[in-house]
Amino acid sequence: MTGVCQDRxxxxxxxGRGIGRAHALAFxxxxxxxxxxxxxxxxxGSTTGEGPAADVVAEIEALGGEAVASTHDVADFAEARALVGTALxxxxxxxxxxNNAGFVRDRMLVNLGEDEWDAVIRVHLKGHFAPLRHAAEHWRAETKAGRTPSARVVNTSSGAGxxxxVGQANYSAAKAGIAGLTVVAAAELARYGVTVNAIAxxxxTRMTEEVFAADMARPESGFDAMAPENTSPLVVWLGSEASAHVTGRVFEVEGGRVxxxxGWRHGPAVDKGARWEPGELGPVVAELLEKAPEPEPVYGAS
Known part of the structure; x- marks a missing residue:
């Protein structure tokens, strides 16, 4: 190990599990x-009464590291403040x-219930915003006190975002929102010594174990491309002081591939210089589509 995050x-x-556990151990x-x-x-997202955070703390301490467990609800504004307070x-x-916490309630759009929509948006999108909001407030105060930090935020989007x-409208919307939040936060927080990036x-994990089977290891090397630990090295590097020049970016990480x-970019354009009539726009749209590359397909679309 290189100690790239020594004492951070x-x-x-x-x-407590999956990708988040891998990140904690890697840091x-x-x-x-x-x-x-x-x-x-x-x-x-239903309550289990389990204490996985304490289990991961025990793993870290057994390896000689320092850690503390938190069971705060990151999507509760006051508890997110308390989470930041725990570190301080x-x-x-x-x-x-x-920011990594999340769960899924998958359903085709025509069957998706309001509670299933609200729950997923809450834990993913608000669960990113609330800790970020309170951490940013702390870092701003540090800057105003003459102690500009070298701080890092790494959010978790998804290929779905x-x-x-298909079948994940709530999850896809939340993860797309996280990508948008990432670029805005990067622009706003740069003045306080904070970089903000995201991974997809x-x-x-528990959310994808039916999609990514355990036998996806490369036979010649024994490398398990879908092991959650593969995603953590980039997150640790993004959390280090060495990444100060990288912000507002979203990285896809899978196995050994980064x-x-x-994201969305300005594409082909036609400017009439005046208001269009609805009947004029068919050929205009056709011209724009002809000039633009085909969009990437939606996951699960036939």
Whole structure:
């Protein structure tokens, strides 16, 4: 290990299992002190009474690292403030926020209930906003006090948020919102010494275990391309001081592959210089479509 995050204080949400757990362990292995946040819920967000955050803390401590467990609800505004406070009270500072918590309630759009929509939007999108809001407030105060931080935020979007996914309208909308939040936060928080990036990971977790089978290892190397641990090295690097020049970006991460996602961009245009009549626009739209590349297909679309 290189110690790229030596003594940095990191909050990882949804860190009791899967990708979040992998992030927490990877940060600890690089010398970070970690707040392991996980409220302990089932795949659909229902309460289980389990304490996975404490289990991950025990793993980190057994390896000689420092960590503290948090069971705060990241989508509750007051509890998100308390989560940030946990890092400050226990370790005296906050350097990195990794927003990762989430769950799924998949349903085709015509069957999607209001409660299923609200729950997924709440935990993913508000669950990113609330900790980010309170961390940003702290970093702004530090800057005003003459202690400009070298702070990092790493959000968790998804291929579903970048391209869409059939049967996941709520999840896709939330993850697309996270990508949008990332670029806005990057622009607003740069003055306070904060970078904000996001990853769109593909890995085998409770949410994807039926999609990414355990036998996807490369036979010649034994490399399990879908292991959640593969997503963590980039997150740790983005959380380090070495990444100060990178902000407002979304990276796709799968196995040993890292790619930079290209979001919405201004494309072909036709300017009449005056208001269009509705009947004029058919040929205009046809011309624009002819000039533009075909969009990437939605996941699961036939």
């Amino acid at each position: 204080v990191v909050v990882v949400t949804g860190a 600890a292995a690089e010398g970070a002190r970690v707040v392991v946040n996980d409220v302990g819920v089932a795949l659909d 009270e226990r370790f005296g500072r906050l350097d990195v926020l990794v 970048l391209l869409g996914s 990971p593909a890995a085998r 790619s930079l996602a290209q």
